[in-house]
Amino acid sequence: MKTTDAMSGDAPLLEINQLTVEFPGGRRQRPVRAVDDVSLTIGVRETVGLVGESGSGKSTIGRAVLGLVPATSGKVSFASAEITHARYAERRRLGRELQVIFQDPYSSLNPSRTIGQTLTETLRAHTRPDQREAAARVSTMLDRVGLSADAAQRYPAHFSGGQRQRIAIARALMAQPSLVICDEPTSALDLSVQAQVLNLLRELQDELHLSYFFISHDLAVVRHLSHRIIVLYKGRIMEQGSAAEVYENPTHPYTRALTEAAPVPNPHEQRRRRAQRLRQAPVGSQEQDPEHSCPFAPRCPHAIERCRTSRPPLEPMPGGGMIACHRWQELRDPRLVARVPSEAIAARRET
């Protein structure tokens, strides 16, 4: 993707500092640490993709930014103002700047309201337009997202999944936000519709100078739209860097596993990747101390004793990326990479 203002040194629009979110565990159980010491920034007109399997903590980060779940510790700032514990009035004001699009537009659109009413409602939450002006703005926005003006008179049930997602995008943009959190916005859509919605989001970003925090389990989808990608596993950042670097040249074994999981058009290649993934399946996941181990160690084909007894720090790699893996230097060196699996097997035998 082309360079953005975000990369020209402007202050970040969103800044998350050492965010940890815990939920109470069951009776006599430890709390669930859904997000563990995560720091990230999103710049003006930048798209940052957050990728990881189900349960890795992606949505919880998005919800903590929106104030829908409390941060256990850490700090969230928007446009240089701290919003970690922002109260209702401040959240309302922020609501204009910070919008969200969810995976399932049907459940988030009121079925008994016309699209025009829904869009006008968002507009009125932030400005005081008269009826004519509101109707004109609804019609312009529908056109912008590729729907005809008569959609305003219809109800959500009249629209396909892809069209409903366009409506959800229109609703978010009625507030003229600067940052949109997109939480799996295309996961429920067919592949061809998915591509149309992603292209629309990209066009709107250029036109309206938006920033996106794009959350998805699908690395290929995230790659399509993002300038930078952050890979999350069990609430922790495993790897981050430019989208091209993370997708085309992943270093962390978990990122590599995600790349292999991405669907590819060639069925032979798909089978080869699936077989490889199976070889990399969990080797028995003993209970580990999360403070003193790599969370991916039980599934990692390259894990050694150190991975089970010491937490790898998130450290910079040459080229600007960051990684949390004790063995990243070996994994990056093509002369060593062939040897690594056998070393891992040997190490496992030792333990």
Ligand SMILES: Nc1ncnc2c1ncn2[C@@H]1O[C@H](COP(=O)(O)OP(=O)(O)OP(=O)(O)O)[C@@H](O)[C@H]1O
């Ligand atoms: N309200 C809650 N109460 C208790 N545990 C929760 C709550 N919300 C999330 N969790 C737990 O936090 C962890 C992270 O969940 P989260 O939904 O953020 O993951 P995710 O990566 O977005 O996955 P998915 O794509 O399936 O939503 C999971 O173990 C989940 O069970």
